[in-house]
Amino acid sequence: MPRIVTSILRVLDQHQLLGRHLLVIGTNALYGYEAKAAAFLARGLLATRDMDVLWDVRPRLRLFAADPIDGSGLIDILKKADRSFDLSGRESFRAVNRSGYMVDLVKPEPKSVFQKEERQMGGxxxxxxxxxxxxxxxxxxxxxxxxxxxxxxxxxxxxxxxxRAFAIHKLWLSKQVDREPAKKKRDYSQALAVCRLILQYLPQYPFTPEELRMFPRDVVTDAFRAFKNQDLPPGYGGSSV
Known part of the structure; x- marks a missing residue:
């Protein structure tokens, strides 16, 4: 994994944020899945794309804030990993260091348009x-x-x-009409790759209704339908879901 990513992970872990308040989502999560499986994914799946430049070699770490926390703000924590991190603009969800490494902070949208939630971990x-x-x-x-x-x-x-959640969510993203075509293709490739990884090397993660209950049933059904005709290993099937 790129050293800037692991440096950030260690600092977040030291602040007891990792796994409790923050999760890594997107491409960087693939490093963890392949390590767990003791297998390598195609290196192209671990590269990142940028809307402005068709292919961007800079990896992008996405952090998800589950709820507000007290203490240092995220930008202050990132500076402990690399002092050159700074906001990319006023009220920005993105921090960038002098090498162009980006960290995005995202969260789920509120259930109601009338509901307001904290959007800053610090102030x-x-x-x-x-x-x-x-x-x-x-x-x-x-x-x-x-x-x-x-x-x-x-x-x-x-x-x-x-x-499993990563694969199902990526497959759903790949079907969104407002998603950029290049990103949709990449989402689909990553979803299929993680599905194969699970079925071949991670049998402790079965695709069952109980394990996928956080998704609407139609999203899971659509995912299995999309995977149905792909070159997946023996044992794959959507009948249990």
Whole structure:
């Protein structure tokens, strides 16, 4: 894993935020899933894309804030990992360091448009969490934790959503009409890759109704229908769901 990612993970863990208030979502979660499976995913799946530049080699770490916390703001914590981190703009959900490494803070959108929730972990000039539809599925999923190794050789603990939730959510994202085409294709590839990883190497994560209850049934059904004709390993099937 890129050393800047593991540096941030260690600082978040030291502040007792990782797994409790913050989860890593998106591409960086794949490092944890492949480590758990003791198998490698295609390296292209671990690269990131940028809307302005068709392909962006800079990895992007997404942090999810489950609820407000006391103490230091997230931007102050990030500066402990790399002092060059700063907000990308006023009331921004993104912090960027001098190397162009980005950290985005996101949260589920409120259940009602009339409901207002905290969007800053700290105060003043802290990150302002972006509210995104249906992230409650990942919040409600079982938590996943795995030790990963940075490219500098030092370990860190990664906290992410359950890999089954990751796969189902990514598949759902790939079907959204307002999603950028390049991102939709990438979402689908990552969803299929994690599904294969689970079925081949992680049998302790069965695709069952009880384990996927945080998703609407139609989302799970659509996911299995999409996977049905793919080249998946023996044992795959949607009949149990």
């Amino acid at each position: 003043g000039d802290d990150l302002f969490a972006a509210e995104i539809k249906n992230l409650q599925w990942l919040v409600s999923a079982p938590k996943f934790s795995q030790v990963v190794i940075g490219d500098d050789g030092f370990p860190a603990t990664l906290a992410a959503p359950d890999p």
